[in-house]
Amino acid sequence: MAMQFCTFHVGELLLGIEVAQIQEVLRDTKVTPVPKTPAAVSGLINLRGQIVTAVDLRTLFGLDGEQNTDGGSVMLIVDSDAELHSLAVDSVGDVVEVEENDYEDPPDTLKGESRKLIRGAYKLKNGLLLLLDGEYAMQAATAGSS
Amino acid sequence: MGGMDSIIAEFLAESFENLDLLDQDLVSLEKNPDDPEVFGRIFRTIHTIKGTCGFLAFQKLEAVAHVGESLLARLRDGSLSLRPEMTTDLLSMIDAVRTILGNIDRTGNEGPDEYTDLVARLQGFEASADSGATSKKQGNESSSKKQTSTAKKPASKTGVKKGSPRGSKKNSKTTTRKSTPAATPKEPSDSGSPDEVDTLELTSVPAAAESNIRVDVRVLDHLMNLVGELVLARNQLVQRIAEGSDDRLSASSQRLDSITGELQEAVMRTRMQPISTIWQKLPRFVRDLAHKFEKEVEIEMEGEETDLDKSVIEAIKGSLLHLVRNAVDHGIELPDVRESQGKPRTGTLRLRAHHEGGNVVIEVRDDGRGLDHDAILKRAIDAGLVDLDESEGLKPREIESFLFQPGFSTAATVTNISGRGVGLDVVRANVESLGGSIDLQSEAGRSTTFRLKIPLTLAIVSVLLSSAGKHRIAIPQASVVELVRPDGSGTDLGIEDLNGVPVYRLRGNLLPLVSLNRELDIPATEPANSTVNIVVLQGDDRRFGLIVDSIEDSQEIVVKPLGHMLAGVPFAGATILGDGQIALILDVFRLGLAAGVVSESRAHSIASQISSAVEERPHSERLVALQGRGDERMAIDFETVTRLEHFPREAIEWVGRRQVVQYGESILQLVDLQGVLPERRQRARESVASLDDQTVPVVVCTVNGRLIGLMAHRILDIVEEGLKARKSSSREGVRACAVIQGRVTEILDLEQIVRLSDPDFFDRETEGT
Numbered sequence: 001m002a003m004q005f006c007t008f009h010v011g012e013l014l015l016g017i018e019v020a021q022i023q024e025v026l027r028d029t030k031v032t033p034v035p036k037t038p039a040a041v042s043g044l045i046n047l048r049g050q051i052v053t054a055v056d057l058r059t060l061f062g063l064d065g066e067q068n069t070d071g072g073s074v075m076l077i078v079d080s081d082a083e084l085h086s087l088a089v090d091s092v093g094d095v096v097e098v099e100e101n102d103y104e105d106p107p108d109t110l111k112g113e114s115r116k117l118i119r120g121a122y123k124l125k126n127g128l129l130l131l132l133d134g135e136y137a138m139q140a141a142t143a144g145s146s
Numbered sequence: 147m148g149g150m151d152s153i154i155a156e157f158l159a160e161s162f163e164n165l166d167l168l169d170q171d172l173v174s175l176e177k178n179p180d181d182p183e184v185f186g187r188i189f190r191t192i193h194t195i196k197g198t199c200g201f202l203a204f205q206k207l208e209a210v211a212h213v214g215e216s217l218l219a220r221l222r223d224g225s226l227s228l229r230p231e232m233t234t235d236l237l238s239m240i241d242a243v244r245t246i247l248g249n250i251d252r253t254g255n256e257g258p259d260e261y262t263d264l265v266a267r268l269q270g271f272e273a274s275a276d277s278g279a280t281s282k283k284q285g286n287e288s289s290s291k292k293q294t295s296t297a298k299k300p301a302s303k304t305g306v307k308k309g310s311p312r313g314s315k316k317n318s319k320t321t322t323r324k325s326t327p328a329a330t331p332k333e334p335s336d337s338g339s340p341d342e343v344d345t346l347e348l349t350s351v352p353a354a355a356e357s358n359i360r361v362d363v364r365v366l367d368h369l370m371n372l373v374g375e376l377v378l379a380r381n382q383l384v385q386r387i388a389e390g391s392d393d394r395l396s397a398s399s400q401r402l403d404s405i406t407g408e409l410q411e412a413v414m415r416t417r418m419q420p421i422s423t424i425w426q427k428l429p430r431f432v433r434d435l436a437h438k439f440e441k442e443v444e445i446e447m448e449g450e451e452t453d454l455d456k457s458v459i460e461a462i463k464g465s466l467l468h469l470v471r472n473a474v475d476h477g478i479e480l481p482d483v484r485e486s487q488g489k490p491r492t493g494t495l496r497l498r499a500h501h502e503g504g505n506v507v508i509e510v511r512d513d514g515r516g517l518d519h520d521a522i523l524k525r526a527i528d529a530g531l532v533d534l535d536e537s538e539g540l541k542p543r544e545i546e547s548f549l550f551q552p553g554f555s556t557a558a559t560v561t562n563i564s565g566r567g568v569g570l571d572v573v574r575a576n577v578e579s580l581g582g583s584i585d586l587q588s589e590a591g592r593s594t595t596f597r598l599k600i601p602l603t604l605a606i607v608s609v610l611l612s613s614a615g616k617h618r619i620a621i622p623q624a625s626v627v628e629l630v631r632p633d634g635s636g637t638d639l640g641i642e643d644l645n646g647v648p649v650y651r652l653r654g655n656l657l658p659l660v661s662l663n664r665e666l667d668i669p670a671t672e673p674a675n676s677t678v679n680i681v682v683l684q685g686d687d688r689r690f691g692l693i694v695d696s697i698e699d700s701q702e703i704v705v706k707p708l709g710h711m712l713a714g715v716p717f718a719g720a721t722i723l724g725d726g727q728i729a730l731i732l733d734v735f736r737l738g739l740a741a742g743v744v745s746e747s748r749a750h751s752i753a754s755q756i757s758s759a760v761e762e763r764p765h766s767e768r769l770v771a772l773q774g775r776g777d778e779r780m781a782i783d784f785e786t787v788t789r790l791e792h793f794p795r796e797a798i799e800w801v802g803r804r805q806v807v808q809y810g811e812s813i814l815q816l817v818d819l820q821g822v823l824p825e826r827r828q829r830a831r832e833s834v835a836s837l838d839d840q841t842v843p844v845v846v847c848t849v850n851g852r853l854i855g856l857m858a859h860r861i862l863d864i865v866e867e868g869l870k871a872r873k874s875s876s877r878e879g880v881r882a883c884a885v886i887q888g889r890v891t892e893i894l895d896l897e898q899i900v901r902l903s904d905p906d907f908f909d910r911e912t913e914g915t
Contacts, residue, residue, distance in 0.1 A: 032617075032727065032728035032730075033616075033617070034617075034712060034715060034717070034730060035614075035617060035666035035667055035668055035715070036666055036714070036715045036716065037712060037714075041711060044708075044720055044730075045728075046722050046726060048375050049371035049372065049374045049378075049706075049722060051706045051707070051720045051728065052709070053708070053711045083709055084709075085709070085711075138711060141711065142711045142713075
């Protein structure tokens with residue numbers, strides 16, 4: 001059965017999350033930083049009156065280069081366990097449809113934390129779509145030392 | 147399938163609500179067995195449950211409800227009269243129904259219990275009625291049976307829900323009859339007694355059910371959020387429009403403005419519930435308690451309609467029950483005792499609620515024996531909360547405050563004296579965590595009144611907006627004591643350094659200061675020599691000053707929770723300000739804890755809790771706590787302390803037997819505490835190896851106008867010590883022992899210490915100065 005994924009870029013990586021999990025995509029959202037939080041928690045955003053915690057995927061994947069959290073980042077609002085989270089990514093791509101047959105376990109070349117953040121990969125014509133483990137990403141962001 | 151589920155869900159919700167009413171009704175019925183209105187209501191409720199569960203095939207529930215219903219029918223037609231044990235069993239029947247409903251709610255089935263005992267007991271009552279009644283009035287018997295069935299029908303579900311208020315008895319009678327022709331045996335029904343008609347009429351309901359609808363709280367919360375956003379959008383819009391010059395547009399914007407305001411208020415109100423939601427459970431609760439303790443208690447309620455936020459109601463429920471239980475258990479005396487004191491046998495428990503400003507005041511008053519101050523004091527002394535000497539001068543209010551102490555409540559003996567201390571500390575903590583307060587008034591032998599003051603809603607808090615770096619921080623007003631902005635600049639600010647901890651001298655008292663920037667790891671934005679904003683905060687039992695970059699404004703804000711990802715931060719929540727920005731709400735207690743100005747465990751600070759409970763703190767004194775090399779604790783009167791210093795170890799020189807250090811332009815004589823106190827010398831020698839610290843902390847004290855330095859291993863803290871366990875000590879150099887921050891601490895006698903170390907010190911007084 002074909003599944004639909006919302007794709008996005010973090011650094012060089014092409015990542016995907018099931019479309020059903022994404023509530024919306026925000027651009028130009030102001031992130032309010034929160035002191036004393038782990039580095040991967042970039043702060044809070046105001047989503048129509050609801051306060052949502054934002055996780056910086058760049059930091060989680062250990063990528064260099066400061067993500068511009070003051071305005072420019074793209075936010076994916078993810079609905080997990082009745083609580084909304086926000087993932088800060090570099091850019092959002094298309095929604096792609098993938099076949100079950102194209103699925104493979106994460107490539108062994110991925111190491112360390114990145115390996116755990118990725119549940120698997122789908123072979124696309126023009127590259128690999130890595131399936132992000134959203135729940136693990138939240139956990140990892142919280143667990144990170146401040 | 148789904149349709150069935152929703153029917154069951156509705157049935158459960160409705161039944162639970164009805165059961166609460168039923169408790170209340172049964173208790174009032176016991177007092178007033180002839181009230182046909184109440185009877186009608188009870189009967190109807192049970193019947194509705196029975197009928198619906200028959201339809202939904204819940205057989206146990208139906209069986210239990212059925213026996214209850216039959217007994218009620220007998221009671222109503224007068225072939226049985228209500229006795230207390232019957233009420234008890236009827237109440238148990240209601241409990242059983244509630245349990246089964248609970249099981250259905252959780253698991254979808256009725257649960258394993260068969261309730262055969264209960265059914266048998268209830269049937270027993272009925273049987274006794276049969277044997278008694280048959281001989282007496284046979285005719286009545288048959289009419290009563292018939293009546294049972296008559297009554298059933300109009301009380302069926304539709305009858306209850308749609309029943310419109312009837313204009314007259316006559317009218318009602320016909321309506322009732324109309325709905326029941328099939329079930330009613332024709333013959334004597336029209337010749338039924340007038341009483342019967344009354345009863346029947348009462349099966350009709352006021353149309354209250356129609357004017358209420360059940361709404362999921364989450365829907366309301368969502369609505370609240372949206373309205374909040376609407377208000378923000380309105381603010382922006384109104385501001386823009388005000389800048390322009392279109393008159394008609396600004397007229398519309400004003401309208402929008404006022405409508406939005408009203409809408410916000412109306413939505414807020416949807417979350418409000420009358421306090422009767424919890425109070426209606428109380429008559430049953432009190433009745434059960436009174437039976438248990440063999441007391442006679444009447445409950446009076448005033449102000450049931452007082453509205454409170456639903457979350458507040460949930461939060462205070464436990465505390466309120468606790469106070470009521472206390473009043474029945476400890477407050478109200480046994481009937482015979484009351485009589486002998488010239489009081490009515492039945493005690494009265496009065497609950498009152500009303501609005502007062504932005505708060506709700508709830509009073510729980512009993513006309514029992516009041517508080518026995520002597521017994522409380524005795525217990526406080528036994529528990530080590532206060533010392534015998536100190537107990538002499540205590541005011542009644544101070545004595546009463548012991549009841550709220552954790553140490554007071556745990557002992558089982560409390561029930562034996564007049565004390566009401568069982569868990570009152572928990573009640574107080576609960577009320578205070580809601581931003582409320584509790585106090586009590588007592589008149590010996592006459593009454594005890596607990597007065598709770600609780601904010602109307604938890605969702606809206608009044609805060610002080612301040613900033614730290616670029617962060618906007620909201621400090622709950624409830625914790626703010628005052629704002630201080632010292633005049634002057636640089637060192638004249640009045641901020642002193644006490645062993646690396648900045649302190650501020652506020653009206654003669656030293657206030658430990660905490661820098662918000664430093665606690666939040668924010669780089670300081672401006673040099674410290676400009677003016678400083680100090681927010682004096684009350685965190686738990688301690689006061690401290692918080693240095694913030696700026697203080698902006700006081701605002702009412704809507705609290706929004708932080709996601710569980712941010713569990714470890716010193717913030718209690720966040721809020722969205724008028725301009726759409728997010729501000730973080732400071733958790734004062736957590737911040738104080740992190741900064742080390744609030745003691746870690748409440749239990750450790752029993753002493754200071756007392757001193758905060760006693761308003762004037764007449765017996766408290768400030769001490770500087772020191773740690774010796776063997777981790778033993780010492781303390782010295784703060785009054786005598788001039789400064790706390792750290793000297794490099796190499797700066798300490800020996801002059802004869804004495805250690806000295808150059809201090810400003812003079813020479814400061816030093817006393818090694820370790821070497822002075824007799825039994826510590828030994829240990830001091832053993833731990834000489836550990837003297838590798840680069841600096842030596844020294845407490846510079848003034849004795850008889852001269853300076854002397856006390857060398858300690860570490861300087862710990864400045865503590866405020868209240869009335870508490872304290873023993874005088876016979877040891878040389880030690881004035882007394884006390885428990886400070888959970889540790890036994892020796893309070894040093896400075897003069898003696900100096901004498902011990904240098905017997906000639908005071909003789910050389912003149913030459914030194």
